[in-house]
Amino acid sequence: xxxxxxxxxxxxxxxxxxxxxxxxxxxxxxxxxxxxxxxxxxxxxxxxxxxxxxxxxxxxxxxxxxxxxxxxxxxxxxxxxxxxxxxxxxxxxxxxxxxxxxxxxxxxxxxxxxxxxxxxxxxxxxxxxxxxxxxxxxxxxxxxxxxxxxxxxxxxxxxxxxxxxxxxxxxxxxxxxxxxxxxxxxxxxxxxxxxxxxxxxxxxxxxxxxxxxxxxxxxxxxxxxxxxxxxxxxxxxxxxxxxxxxxxxxxxxxxxxxxxxxxxxxxxxxxxxxxxxxxxxxxxxxxxxxxxxxxxxxxxxxxxxxxxxxxxxxxxxxxxxxxxxxxxxxxxxxxxxxxxxxxxxxxxxxxxxxxxxxxxxxxxxxxxxxxxxxx
Numbered sequence: 001x002x003x004x005x006x007x008x009x010x011x012x013x014x015x016x017x018x019x020x021x022x023x024x025x026x027x028x029x030x031x032x033x034x035x036x037x038x039x040x041x042x043x044x045x046x047x048x049x050x051x052x053x054x055x056x057x058x059x060x061x062x063x064x065x066x067x068x069x070x071x072x073x074x075x076x077x078x079x080x081x082x083x084x085x086x087x088x089x090x091x092x093x094x095x096x097x098x099x100x101x102x103x104x105x106x107x108x109x110x111x112x113x114x115x116x117x118x119x120x121x122x123x124x125x126x127x128x129x130x131x132x133x134x135x136x137x138x139x140x141x142x143x144x145x146x147x148x149x150x151x152x153x154x155x156x157x158x159x160x161x162x163x164x165x166x167x168x169x170x171x172x173x174x175x176x177x178x179x180x181x182x183x184x185x186x187x188x189x190x191x192x193x194x195x196x197x198x199x200x201x202x203x204x205x206x207x208x209x210x211x212x213x214x215x216x217x218x219x220x221x222x223x224x225x226x227x228x229x230x231x232x233x234x235x236x237x238x239x240x241x242x243x244x245x246x247x248x249x250x251x252x253x254x255x256x257x258x259x260x261x262x263x264x265x266x267x268x269x270x271x272x273x274x275x276x277x278x279x280x281x282x283x284x285x286x287x288x289x290x291x292x293x294x295x296x297x298x299x300x301x302x303x304x305x306x307x308x309x310x311x312x313x314x315x316x317x318x319x320x321x322x323x324x325x326x327x328x329x330x331x332x333x334x335x336x337x338x339x340x341x342x343x344x345x346x347x348x349x350x351x352x353x354x355x356x357x358x359x360x361x362x363x364x365x366x367x368x369x370x371x372x373x374x375x
Contacts, residue, residue, distance in 0.1 A: 057174030062145045066136055069123050072115035072253065077108040079365045081372040083140025084169075086111035090133045091118060092252035095227050096151035097133040099328030103155045106324055106358060107162065108365030111135075115252065119262045139169060140375065146173060152223060153195045159321060162367045164201040165374045175199045196220055218305070218314060218322035226302070227329050228285040229295045233338035235278030236291055240337050241271040247335040292341055299346045302326055312354060319358055327355040 071087075086104070088111055090097035104111055116123045116132055124130040127147065135148045146169060148154045153176055160172050179191045196216045204212075235241040245267045249255070254263045287294040306314055313319045319327075330352065333339045343349045358364075 057170070057177065059178055060146050060148060060173045060176075061170075062136070062147050065145060066147075067126050069114050071112045072257070073113040075105070075113070076110045077362060077365065077368075079108055079362070080110040080368050082109075082368060082375060083372075084109070085138035085140075087114060087136045088112070088133055089114045089116055089123060089136070091116055093248045093332050094132060095230060095329035095332040098332040099222075099325055100133050100135070100151050100154055102324050102328035102331065102359055103158070103321070105360070105362065106319065106364045107158075108362030108368050109158070115257050117257055117262075119258065119266065137169065144170060146170075148173070149178075150192050150195060152219065153192045155321060155324075156195055156198055160199040162371050163204060164199055165371060166201055167199070172199055215315070215320050215322045218302070219325050221302075222322070222325040222329060226298050226326065228281065229287060229291070229298050230329065230333055230338075231274070232278045232282040232285070232287055232291045233295045234333050234336050235271075235274045236338065238272065238275050241275040241278070242267070244333075244336045245271040245274075251335065292338070292345075295338060295342055296345050299342055299348055303347055303351070306351060313351070318363065319355060323355060324359075327352065327359065 086109060088097070088100060088104070090100070090113060092115060114123050121130065124132070127134075129147065129149050131149070133151050133154065135146075135154050137146045137148065138144075139146065148157055157169065157172055157176060160167075160175075161169055164172065175197075176192055176194050179193055181189055181191070183189050196219055198212075234244045249263060249267055254266065258266065282291055288297075302314075309316070311317060313323045314326075315321075315323055330339065330348075343352075
């Protein structure tokens with residue numbers, strides 16, 4: 001572990017709409033600290049020379065096959081011939097789960113979805129890591145099965161897999177070791193090192209160090225800042241909270257995954273509780289009295305960067321991981337009143353609609369095709 005000692009790490013604490021505040025709530029939030037901008041060149045060098053200890057990465061290899069569960073949805077993309085069997089354990093309207101789905105759909109990965117019952121959580125009882133999302137990946141021509149944890153880590157590993165054609169997933173996960181420690185409050189914590197870094201292996205063609213560092217900065221901004229304006233806005237009033245839970249029920253097919261009493265409990269009790277919790281989150285994250293203004297302001301922070309870039313996406317002519325992160329968390333509230341207000345009061349719609357088209361059409365699928373050709 002000493003070889004990692006010079007690496008500045010990000011500590012991320014998970015707070016859950018549907019876990020921390022009771023089994024009623026299936027949406028998670030992440031709280032973290034930002035990386036200093038002065039490390040830019042050093043951080044860039046890390047992406048081109050991945051470090052890994054042969055002793056690390058074993059925590060992601062399952063010692064036995066996970067149990068079988070009913071598959072909520074099967075996403076099959078004919079151009080994905082990687083042979084990876086990806087299963088995503090998720091809550092449908094969790095912002096971090098939405099972020100992973102946006103990534104998988106943009107690149108055209110085939111995958112199965114296991115919808116976790118937020119009341120019983122029986123789909124996660126088999127694993128010590130029970131936060132969603134997590135991905136179980138069966139490797140082709142192998143008996144190895146990986147469990148990737150944390151939305152940002154899942155995306156970084158799979159993006160590295162696409163970009164670095166000389167290393168397989170078993171090698172790449174070694175670059176994301178977990179670190180266990182006790183925080184200042186005496187609580188045991190687990191951190192995933194390097195979660196925002198892509199392990200290219202060599203300098204990626206067509207990318208500059210500034211571009212790489214900028215993408216990482218905005219990915220962190222989504223997790224550390226932007227996602228925290230969502231819940232206080234979605235649950236701004238009792239009526240909005242109830243409307244949001246009705247939408248969650250619809251898009252999450254809760255009638256299929258819950259018994260009637262469970263679904264009604266989640267919708268009625270959950271919406272009331274989240275209205276109160278939203279007030280606490282508003283104070284914790286120091287949002288404005290009118291939380292909509294905070295939502296508009298943070299959205300405009302992103303749009304200002306996009307305007308300065310002068311391109312359709314933050315990634316240029318095509319979306320990068322920062323675009324996908326912003327888009328992903330927004331889709332979690334797409335059917336809520338808060339997002340409709342953001343569409344009206346900011347200029348997010350053009351970018352959001354373009355992103356929707358790119359994700360729907362699997363605009364990045366050529367990278368999956370290229371990667372499959374060298375497996």
